[in-house]
Amino acid sequence: xxxxxxxxxxxxxxxxxxxxxxxxxxxxxxxxxxxxxxxxxxxxxxxxxxxxxxxxxxxxxxxxxxxxxxxxxxxxxxxxxxxxxxxxxxxxxxxxxxxxxxxxxxxxxxxxxxxxxxxxxxxxxxxxxxxxxxxxxxxxxxxxxxxxxxxxxxxxxxxxxxxxxxxxxxxxxxxxxxxxxxxxxxxxxxxxxxxxxxxxxxxxxxxxxxxxxxxxxxxxxxxxxxxxxxxxxxxxxxxxxxxxxxxxxxxxxxxxxxxx
Numbered sequence: 001x002x003x004x005x006x007x008x009x010x011x012x013x014x015x016x017x018x019x020x021x022x023x024x025x026x027x028x029x030x031x032x033x034x035x036x037x038x039x040x041x042x043x044x045x046x047x048x049x050x051x052x053x054x055x056x057x058x059x060x061x062x063x064x065x066x067x068x069x070x071x072x073x074x075x076x077x078x079x080x081x082x083x084x085x086x087x088x089x090x091x092x093x094x095x096x097x098x099x100x101x102x103x104x105x106x107x108x109x110x111x112x113x114x115x116x117x118x119x120x121x122x123x124x125x126x127x128x129x130x131x132x133x134x135x136x137x138x139x140x141x142x143x144x145x146x147x148x149x150x151x152x153x154x155x156x157x158x159x160x161x162x163x164x165x166x167x168x169x170x171x172x173x174x175x176x177x178x179x180x181x182x183x184x185x186x187x188x189x190x191x192x193x194x195x196x197x198x199x200x201x202x203x204x205x206x207x208x209x210x211x212x213x214x215x216x217x218x219x220x221x222x223x224x225x226x227x228x229x230x231x232x233x234x235x236x237x238x239x240x241x242x243x244x245x246x247x248x249x250x251x252x253x254x255x256x257x258x259x260x
Contacts, residue, residue, distance in 0.1 A: 012239035012250045018212050019254040022129060024186055024193040026179065026211060027155065029135040029142055031071070032198040034115060034149045035219040036108055041067040043107035044075065047100040051079060051093075055086040071199050074136045074164055074172040075100045101138050109144035114151075118218070121244035122154050128255040132159040134182045134195065136172045136202075139165045161185065174201040179209035196247065200231045207236040214247060215240040 031037040041063040049060045061069070070078045079093040079100075122131060133155050135142055139162045146152050146160075163171050163178035171177050183190050195206030195213040198220055206213040215232035217225045217240060229240045241247045 012214065012241045012246060014212075014214070014239050014250055016254055018191075018238065019194075019251055022192055022194050022212075022251075022255070024188055025125060025129040025131050026134045026182060026193045026195045026206070027131065028195070028197045028199070028202045029133045029145065029160075030137055031219050032196060032202075032216055033118065033133070033151065033155075034112055034145055036112060036145055037067055037071065037219070038063070039111045040104045040108055043103040044100055047075075047096065047103050048078070048082070051096050052082065052086070055083060055088050055091065057082065057086040071201075073201065074138075074170075075104075076164070076170060077172045101141060105138075105141045105144045108141065109148050112145055112148035114149050118244045119150060119154070121248040122151070124248050125251065125255075126154055128252070129194070130159070130186065131155050132161065132182060132186060132193075134161050134178055134206075136163045136178070138162055172201075173199075174204035174208065176205050176209035179206050179211055183209070183211070194251075196244075197232070197237070198228075200228075200235050203232050203235040203237050213237045216244070216247070217241070218243045 027033055030040065045061050045063040045066045048066055052059055076093065076097045079096050083089055083091045083093060125131070131154055133142060139160060142160050142162065143157065146155060161178055161182040163173060167177055167181055179190065179195065183193055186193070190210035191212065193211050195211040196216050197203040197206055197213060198216050203213050203215060213236065215229065215237040217229060220228050232240055241250070
């Protein structure tokens with residue numbers, strides 16, 4: 001019988017053959033390894049609203065409105081969309097991309113802190129799976145976040161892959177390019193890398209790349225969790241967990257040879 005997890009929901013179950021074939025854990029970063037999305041959107045909304053003013057668009061976003069409208073997309077994708085909606089598709093958004101990157105990186109470096117349960121779970125998994133980060137965010141932003149949250153040793157710079165900086169042409173999830181790139185750089189087939197994602201665009205990116213994928217609700221707002229879980233399952237994740245510890249509890253019995 002599947003044991004319950006917090007809140008009465010059944011604990012995650014992954015097919016044993018899938019787990020036995022894993023060699024890497026491919027971790028989305030923002031909103032997944034650390035609660036960066038809310039503070040990031042504080043800084044991002046300020047830059048976004050200045051961009052809208054420059055475009056002659058009367059709209060303005062609060063941080064929460066911007067988060068809900070753009071979760072899973074990078075700022076380049078967002079700014080291009082806003083420019084097109086304002087009737088200004090010819091505007092060069094690259095200076096705004098650079099400014100948003102600077103503002104958000106500084107804000108996150110100042111406000112993020114280590115999340116000890118996540119660190120403990122990843123530390124337990126690290127001897128059995130190679131840990132990597134697969135993100136839509138820029139590498140500079142990731143560096144600030146990993147340092148602030150104490151995860152530099154577990155996932156060092158060489159194991160971080162950015163859809164913004166690591167690809168020949170910058171893209172964003174749900175495009176599978178960043179997962180395909182990460183797997184190629186790690187020397188693994190997609191089926192050997194378990195992706196962990198909190199957003200639907202991220203889950204779609206991993207699933208489309210052929211990676212077995214788990215949804216993670218740890219840092220999702222409580223009021224949004226039921227809807228997010230349903231959407232993640234619709235996107236093709238194999239299971240949904242409420243924490244990294246739940247994922248570790250699911251994987252370790254098989255990875256250590258104790259699973260039946």
